[in-house]
Amino acid sequence: MDTGRRVGRRIGLTLSLLASMALSGCGGPSKQTVHGTQLAPGADAHITADIDSDASTTRLAVDVAHLSPPERIESGGQHFVVWQRPSSESPWRRVGVLDYDPDTRKGRLAEMTVPHANFELLITAEQQSNPRSPSAAAVIGPTSVG
Numbered sequence: 001m002d003t004g005r006r007v008g009r010r011i012g013l014t015l016s017l018l019a020s021m022a023l024s025g026c027g028g029p030s031k032q033t034v035h036g037t038q039l040a041p042g043a044d045a046h047i048t049a050d051i052d053s054d055a056s057t058t059r060l061a062v063d064v065a066h067l068s069p070p071e072r073i074e075s076g077g078q079h080f081v082v083w084q085r086p087s088s089e090s091p092w093r094r095v096g097v098l099d100y101d102p103d104t105r106k107g108r109l110a111e112m113t114v115p116h117a118n119f120e121l122l123i124t125a126e127q128q129s130n131p132r133s134p135s136a137a138a139v140i141g142p143t144s145v146g
Contacts, residue, residue, distance in 0.1 A: 029059070032145075039073050039125075040139035042066040047121065049145050056117045058146060060084075060095065062109040064123065067139065069102050074125035074137035082109050083122040083134050084145075092122060097129045118146035 029050035036043030043066050050059040062082060070077030080098040085091060095114060098107030123140035 030146075032143075034121075034140055034143045036067070036140055037138050039137060040067060043068075043139055045123065045140045047143075047145060051117050051146055053117050056115070058114045058117060058119070059111050060109070060114050060121075060145070061111045062098070062107075062121075062123070064098060064107040064140065065105070067100070067105050067107050069105075070100070070125040073139060074127065074135060076127045077125040077137065079126045079129045080107050080139065081124055081126045081129065081131065081134065082112075083124065084114050084116070084119045085122075086116045086119050088120070092134050094130065095121075098123065114145075116146070118144070121145050 029048050031049075032047050034045045034047060035041075036045070043064055046063045046065070048061040052058070064080070067080070070080055080100055082095040082098060083092040084095050085093060096109050096112050098109050100107040120142040121140070121144075122134055122138055122142045124134040125137040125139060126135055
């Protein structure tokens with residue numbers, strides 16, 4: 001009977017360990033706050049990243065507070081564009097445009113999917129909503145996500 005108890009305890013400990021390992025991977029989305037650049041010193045970006053490592057994708061949402069209007073940051077600026085790239089050697093790719101409210105000075109990028117589990121994020125003031133590459137008017141980042 002003593003041997004049976006030991007085996008039972010070992011099985012119980014093993015199952016407990018496996019369960020806690022499985023649950024540790026289910027921590028939910030990561031959240032981080034990034035402060036604005038010198039062009040937007042009061043801005044704070046709240047980034048939520050729900051990473052699917054198996055698919056190598058990230059569901060991304062960005063909320064920016066205390067953001068001056070784009071025309072104050074970039075001459076002729078009308079939009080805030082969100083960019084991503086998997087590494088500093090890769091070109092920037094447009095993710096989307098912040099939905100910006102000049103009255104509240106808040107911008108929001110609704111949930112989008114990025115085709116990487118780890119990447120750099122950048123937000124710039126732009127004259128167009130769909131530029132080919134980011135301007136030098138960075139308001140957030142670059143910052144690592146994932």
